[in-house]
Amino acid sequence: MLNQIIFGYFAVTMISLALIVITRKNIMHSIVYMLILFFHIAGLYLFLNAEFLAAIQIIVYAGAIMVLFLFVIMLLNLREELRKSRFAITWPIGAIFVVLSAVMIIISVFGNRFANVGNVKISDIEKVGHTVAVGKLLFVEYLFPFEVASLILLVAIVGAIVLAKKEIK
Amino acid sequence: MELLWEISIIVIKIVVVVSVVMFHVAYATYFERKVIGRMQMRMGPKEVGPLGILQPVADGIKSFFKEDIIPLNSDKPVFYLAPVISIMAAMSALAVIPFFDGFIISNINLGILFILAMSSLGAYGIVLAGWASNSKYAFLGGLRSAAQVISYEVSLGLSLVGVMLLAGSFNLNDIVEAQSSSVFGFYAIPQILGFFVFIVSAVAETNRPPFDLPEAESELVAGYFAEYSGFRFALFMAAEYIGMIIMSSLAVLCFLGGWTVPYYVLYLFPFLGAVPGVVWFILKLYACIFFYYWIRATLPRFRYDQLMALGWKLLIPLSLLNILITGIAKLII
Numbered sequence: 001m002l003n004q005i006i007f008g009y010f011a012v013t014m015i016s017l018a019l020i021v022i023t024r025k026n027i028m029h030s031i032v033y034m035l036i037l038f039f040h041i042a043g044l045y046l047f048l049n050a051e052f053l054a055a056i057q058i059i060v061y062a063g064a065i066m067v068l069f070l071f072v073i074m075l076l077n078l079r080e081e082l083r084k085s086r087f088a089i090t091w092p093i094g095a096i097f098v099v100l101s102a103v104m105i106i107i108s109v110f111g112n113r114f115a116n117v118g119n120v121k122i123s124d125i126e127k128v129g130h131t132v133a134v135g136k137l138l139f140v141e142y143l144f145p146f147e148v149a150s151l152i153l154l155v156a157i158v159g160a161i162v163l164a165k166k167e168i169k
Numbered sequence: 170m171e172l173l174w175e176i177s178i179i180v181i182k183i184v185v186v187v188s189v190v191m192f193h194v195a196y197a198t199y200f201e202r203k204v205i206g207r208m209q210m211r212m213g214p215k216e217v218g219p220l221g222i223l224q225p226v227a228d229g230i231k232s233f234f235k236e237d238i239i240p241l242n243s244d245k246p247v248f249y250l251a252p253v254i255s256i257m258a259a260m261s262a263l264a265v266i267p268f269f270d271g272f273i274i275s276n277i278n279l280g281i282l283f284i285l286a287m288s289s290l291g292a293y294g295i296v297l298a299g300w301a302s303n304s305k306y307a308f309l310g311g312l313r314s315a316a317q318v319i320s321y322e323v324s325l326g327l328s329l330v331g332v333m334l335l336a337g338s339f340n341l342n343d344i345v346e347a348q349s350s351s352v353f354g355f356y357a358i359p360q361i362l363g364f365f366v367f368i369v370s371a372v373a374e375t376n377r378p379p380f381d382l383p384e385a386e387s388e389l390v391a392g393y394f395a396e397y398s399g400f401r402f403a404l405f406m407a408a409e410y411i412g413m414i415i416m417s418s419l420a421v422l423c424f425l426g427g428w429t430v431p432y433y434v435l436y437l438f439p440f441l442g443a444v445p446g447v448v449w450f451i452l453k454l455y456a457c458i459f460f461y462y463w464i465r466a467t468l469p470r471f472r473y474d475q476l477m478a479l480g481w482k483l484l485i486p487l488s489l490l491n492i493l494i495t496g497i498a499k500l501i502i
Contacts, residue, residue: 029247032250051277056282058289059286067296129278
């Protein structure tokens, strides 16, 4: 019963926070709400015994990515943004895409097409600790996808530098 | 009943830690002014009480009773929120620091990661304060802080990876115990590269001189908190000093052996074993805090491009090299 109540609190708060984030006119306020949202996501991970994931959620998303967002937003002219209308002219096109992707998500959820359940049980994770369990899986079983992902990130970094540099000496 | 007992113990621990730390924050300002005064051939505070010992009390009373000025065009909710975020992030990191054997508010497996997460959260207080004040100087201070914290957080985290590799844990208790049973008794020698990177990044992460560009007095008045006054200003100051205490404790716990003394020292001077662990911890902590003041009095402020070049071109490659060396050494031994 307690589990359901806690999950219910997290689910309701997260969805309402997400709605608040996208409906604020002032982007700075959106960011503050998004910060609270990230903490709720981390809290949900903690209830799943995934403490490493929770810490990484805060460090990477709240600590790095959101600060970068803030950095970019501070360079924009917010006072002018505030006076503009809330919707761009192209909003019907966006709405079509949103409805289509919502349909897709609903179909996939009700189609029960989840990925295979892994063979690591919660009792195993509790025995060695979540960090060790994640590390073993990433670097032993899924080493190749992990390296591919890091290579893709490297490509993105190199691309960003090439784009940012006006002329390469 | 048992749960109630556990909760009350935790509450008592929190009260003890917060009051001791706040006392240290107050006297860290006094200590700083005295040390820097002496280094600059001055006397430091000496009017309030004998040797100026009551100066922090006077400062506290003054900041309480000062008029609280809020700029007219500021974003009020964010303006109120920013100092709270700062102090909350700084204070909650105290929860996972073991001050001596067995005394820790919450002994979680992810001690180091939790501290890193909270120190990165502290940047929000600064950035939001800079933005909400609606002032050029505060804004520039906030921008600088955002870039600086992102850059130095990377090297701060990477410099601790060597320690985690050697100890095989994120738990600060385990790290201290692994150190006391290692060859040198503390990790500052085998992790000399990591220790160097950690010191530099910790100073930059807490926005202390010579990396205090977000609040550079000579360029930005007071930087991100230029528009804050009275008690909100005091909250920012307290957050900065708590940040210093946390980074110093992290250095003590991860590199200087925490509350333990190396076994060879104990072998040479057996009577030192009678000294309680908390004394060692506090002595090492004071040495680290003194180091903060020392470099503040000695080194001139960095230029902004120098700061970024140092972070990305020197510290991050060095910490990566340190991880490589530590990993290979651990494989061989």
